[in-house]
Amino acid sequence: MQSFDLDKTDVSKLKQAISGDNEQLKATLAEYHASEIAILFESISSEDRERIINLLDIEIASEVISEMHEEAHPEELLLQLHPDKRTEIVEELDYDDATDIISQLEEHEQKEILGDLSEDDASSIRNLLSYDEETAGGLMNTEVIRINLNLTKKDAIDEIIRQSEEIEEFYTVNVVDDHNIFKGIVSLKDIIKAKGNAKITDMVNADVVYVKAGTDQEEVAKLISQYNLTSIPVVDDEMHLLGRVTFDDVIDVLEDENTEDFLKISGVSEDEELSGNWIEAVKSRLPWLIINLGTAFLASAVVRHYENTLNHLAVLSAYMVIIAGMGGNAATQALAVTVRRISLNDLTDNQAYRTVLKEFTVGLINGAVTGLIVFAFAYFFDANPMLGFVIFLAMTGNLVIAGITGSSIPLILKRVGIDPAIASSIIITTFTDVFGFLLLLGLASKLLL
Amino acid sequence: MQSFDLDKTDVSKLKQAISGDNEQLKATLAEYHASEIAILFESISSEDRERIINLLDIEIASEVISEMHEEAHPEELLLQLHPDKRTEIVEELDYDDATDIISQLEEHEQKEILGDLSEDDASSIRNLLSYDEETAGGLMNTEVIRINLNLTKKDAIDEIIRQSEEIEEFYTVNVVDDHNIFKGIVSLKDIIKAKGNAKITDMVNADVVYVKAGTDQEEVAKLISQYNLTSIPVVDDEMHLLGRVTFDDVIDVLEDENTEDFLKISGVSEDEELSGNWIEAVKSRLPWLIINLGTAFLASAVVRHYENTLNHLAVLSAYMVIIAGMGGNAATQALAVTVRRISLNDLTDNQAYRTVLKEFTVGLINGAVTGLIVFAFAYFFDANPMLGFVIFLAMTGNLVIAGITGSSIPLILKRVGIDPAIASSIIITTFTDVFGFLLLLGLASKLLL
Structure with a gap:
């Protein structure tokens, strides 16, 4: 042992x-x-x-x-x-x-x-x-225990013992008619408990969950997990029994799907093998970095636009760093919670609306608290309360934007049928960089110069 | 159906x-x-x-x-x-x-x-x-099928049928001695196949995986998934059979653990309920944001240190934004791949070393490629090749640091027994912000002024 x-x-x-x-x-x-x-x-x-x-x-x-x-x-x-x-x-x-x-x-x-x-x-x-690798057909095993609806208890047990020579593990017995049309399942326990002259047709449970061969593996995993199944029968369009997908395959699928989400939200292509070599890693990540570079140029264009403001008040550069960093992290927080929540459960319109409202509130509060800390710093360290006030407003505003974009973008992507995990931190932090600088430098140019 | x-x-x-x-x-x-x-x-x-x-x-x-x-x-x-x-x-x-x-x-x-x-x-x-909620004892069900080692085939089947009145689903039959000491498992199939006068002791499989009541749930999930088990017996220190954990509990545990990692790496407390209200969300995220604020002050101190350089060359502010953003994203990529890899499998020392080496290489290449793009921009747009050269060096250096810290910090945390997902993007991006600014502004003050 x-x-x-x-x-x-x-x-x-x-x-x-x-x-x-x-x-x-x-x-x-x-x-x-x-x-x-x-x-x-x-x-x-x-x-x-x-x-x-x-x-x-x-x-x-x-x-x-x-x-x-x-x-x-x-x-x-x-x-x-x-x-x-x-x-x-x-x-x-x-x-x-x-x-x-x-x-x-x-x-x-x-x-x-x-x-x-x-x-x-x-x-x-x-x-x-x-079959496509990522469907029930691609996951299934064709070796299943299948017995005819018309067998008696005794013949069924003999047949199961005969078939189980080749199938090491089985959890349920599939029942089919003479044309291999799937009719339901029966448990070995029920067969044993049945009276001697009972027929399978009297004990078959027809109210079972099954999938088509083309069903996406993520859907198969959800059903197995939701209904606590050890295995799920796979049928074709005419209900012929093709095979079964077992719970252990599904555990692997769930881990794979989780890995994909985990990587995607961090701007890594879902195909990158975790233990792959550097060539694969460069291929998987460089495209995302180049997209990020494009969005970074956008943020830097905002900074260039306010070059004059920065020339008058160089210390704004130091606060830019803080506003951008905080906005990016707050957006990543809202994004992670929302993406994970969507991937576990679909949200109704009402739930989606309340999610965005919640993230707005969280951004407002977290922005005001951290904004106050930075205000205090500007007040005591830079002896510039008006500068502190501008930073307070920019911080609060940027964290509100972080909450709204971090939650609404994955929700919108899901609605239009795009994988919400694509709304990676790369995309989201663009919003917080651009709006953060616009707020900070725009307000500074109006209120401080 | x-x-x-x-x-x-x-x-x-x-x-x-x-x-x-x-x-x-x-x-x-x-x-x-x-x-x-x-x-x-x-x-x-x-x-x-x-x-x-x-x-x-x-x-x-x-x-x-x-x-x-x-x-x-x-x-x-x-x-x-x-x-x-x-x-x-x-x-x-x-x-x-x-x-x-x-x-x-x-x-x-x-x-x-x-x-x-x-x-x-x-x-x-x-x-x-x-029992602690997150252990095998906390997960287990005490209602299991247990039969005595000394039963005959016929008595065993009667006993199983009797016990199964109260236990809806079972996949294996547990075998114990007269003192409820766990002796192994036997499958219903093997009992049915056995000769009429066979005893359970002849068919029991003693080479089975089991866990102690205090075993952490993550470990239980790993065993069930690794050995493809439908259920795993739980025993106390004296090997008394206490109960079983079934695969469906483990699917929930795996999803919970995945959620925790997903949130932690994004700087969200692992206890935050995905559908919780704004009060819980503020409590869960504000502490991380305040930590981030501390690290952002560090990065902004670097910027203040080079205030003179920035005064002479205000356009550096615009490039700072790019270097910091790219470094943060590259570090998040390396971090996600490494944390996910560790959470699925322990790495040997040699594998850990090769992982960091790989991330160093990836950082060098991705840094050089994106650095060249920014060099070209500085050359043509700002007509300043020397500025371009400084940015190229800073970008390459920062992406190398991103790769090294993004991979080595979670590996080190794992070695010293701290959850590697704690090395969230908040912690990692501090390194890339600080080093990115040091490189860019330090090189600029030496080479451009």
Whole structure:
């Protein structure tokens, strides 16, 4: 039994075992679960990975490969292996896992691997490859327990036991008619509890949630999470049962979607792999920085417009920095709360309106409090109460703008069907920079010169 | 069967039904799943919620209450109800759900509700209330299927059927000895497949993952997600079986943890409720803004230090804005990628080193490219190539600093045991503001005056 997590000791233990002979390495590997070996793989060379895969039983080897993170590139490991070994492993993999891995390869590599498989396996995987990766069809596993509506209790149990030889884990039993039309689900518990002569049709639960193959993965994840499902059936437009998506796939989807939002709001392209190299990172981030540069020129144009004011009162430069920094951060706060809230739940018009009103109020109060602090500083340090008053007004005004734009822009984007996380801090801080400088320098030129 | 999501039509349909008589309302409610009614509850008044709960069957009513978001305050609804109704509902709730809701109440309110329950139920909930909300003990449900190691196949099936009358959903069967010491799990499938005279002890799987009651919820979520478990057994220090945490609780934990990270990195307190009112939002954000104000004074002190330089070359003010904005955004990018990566996986020392090196490279390249654009602008627009050269150096230097601080600060915080998401954009942009101004104004005072 295990109740521990992996740490550096495990990595160095494995590395030491790698430097030893095969027997020693096998003994060390036996101490770990396949998903742990998959994590340890991230710290060793590709040659060592290949050696370990060749040492492991085929069931464990395929589980290790299916548990490797996408970013550790299991498909490259697969290509490295001897074709016979590779075929064994792919045939052992669940179809959905095999498809996920194979889909990362070039077309000619995909053909090579599929060509070595049995016609049955190859066509199942080819079929799955045809679905968009980010839909229920792309996520689903076609290996499900399916029994006919007309079976008796006894025949159903025999059939389930027979099918479960090939399907390691199942949580619900799918019921179909003679034409594979999905009719509902039944739990193993209900079948066991039923009287001896009962038929499946008497116990089937038809009031179940299911999805079409084309349903977006985010929607699938929401349904599984909302209805607390272990798995959700996937059907085609004619209600033929195609497969199931299980809760563990959905946990991965949720983490991926969260990563995307997290990156997007910070001005990083959603496709950047977290552990990618610098070339990918430059490609992902430089376009956003260039957009930011464009918006920064806009802010700097405002400053140039008031060059005369700045020449008369150079200390305004120092306060510009404060107003812009505070506006940017207040906008980022409002943006984060709003984007996260939208991504967890749709808002009604009334809720959206109240959100913007709330952010207006928060901006007003936070702006007035921090504005007062800066007023006090200008009063005592620069001995210029009128300057302090201008800064107080600019700070309050800018934090109100921060609250309104930080909340309303993602809400508007959502309404018009654009991903609200696109309203990244880059876009939002443009507003606070431009308006902050306009307020500070505009008021200063009117009231102080 | 359903494959749809809720929308505004559903809300207005319910509101219309509310304005009608009880029969009409009941008929409308019958069209929705309990978790859907829980969502619709967010759009109606607390009086209407109470009326609906009183109309629903007790099983559905308790499910609605257990599915309500924490932010919709199910505990307030519970308090509103007639004590008899309330007791019925609490007794129908799973212990873990009842505990979650009751824990939100004042102590005297908790006592009142617990006092009306049977002694058995009250003590179970009191026991659960004693665990920290964010641990396995706080998450777990004490109602699990547990069978004795020494049962035969037939007795085990009878026992499971008997226990499953009270436990609606179960995925694995827990095996204990005569002293309730946890011995492993067995699947219903394996029991059914076993020969008639087989004993549970022959089929129990002892190599399973479990957690202690005090294990942090984030750790529990990681294990469930890593090992693809539907549920994980919870034991005390003497290995007595206490309960189980199920995958659906963990999906909620993951979303909560993601929300916390998302907010923290944007300088919002992790406790701020997304749909909270403006008072909570001010309390959560003002402290961060005041910290930011302190750091902004630091940046503005740098500007004051070079007041003389700015007096000689006022256009530098306009470029300051660009350098600071770009540095802040590049740092936010590096920060987001690094924080998200750490939160999904621990990094080895070597991986941490390579991450910082990568961010250094990315900063150098993105800085040089955007620096060249600004150089060209200064050359053609301000006709001042030397000024352009200074800006180019400052931009490149600042984006390198952005990359190094954005990646190394969260990594260092993680090493010393502080939540890396605390390294919010507020902290990081201080570095880029201060160093950006130092570079730009320092180089300008040396090279341009």
